[in-house]
Amino acid sequence: AQTVTQSQPEMSVQEAETVTLSCTYDTSENNYYLFWYKQPPSRQMILVIRQEAYKQQNATENRFSVNFQKAAKSFSLKISDSQLGDTAMYFCAFMKHEGHNAGNNRKLIWGLGTSLAVNP
């Protein structure tokens, strides 16, 4: 069974600085997807970034980028130029790749989250 571990329950960073959130996972699958979701105080679940395991290039979305190390099963999120609006809970999640079988559940497997506070 797949598991996702986020080893940092809480982190803080000063506004405009850079912070890295850690995520490791365990799987025997070769093809899969990894996601970072953000949950602000509103509790809405917002996709930050996604990575396909078969792609060697690290995904980037504006100030957000990942460091995907497939062999080490590591998927860290880097937030550059942190802003007050980045204050939120961040969740790392794993999902198996579909392959040619469109009939299975392929639910998201979640880490327990990292609470990030951006300080002015």
Next chain:
Amino acid sequence: EAQVTQNPRYLITVTGKKLTVTCSQNMNHEYMSWYRQDPGLGLRQIYYSMNVEVTDKGDVPEGYKVSRKEKRNFPLILESPSPNQTSLYFCASRPLAGTQETQYFGPGTRLLVL
């Protein structure tokens, strides 16, 4: 605007009083799913549906029912709620096949069972 909606957003009820949380998506997604979020336990899947009239249990289905009579709707039913079902509930959807693998989430429903 592409979205997943849930109603109600907040609900306080008493033990044993049947309730339904509605979920609707306007993206023509085949796959829909319900999760609950609890402190220290993260998000866990309750039920999912691959398409109309096709539903199955997730990891924590006890005490819940679902139905999928229409593609856009996937209501979560608590026939006899208990205090251990106090939680934050999320509905999510995605296409079943193709290259778009991202799940889209509703805004969440916060439920308190007294």
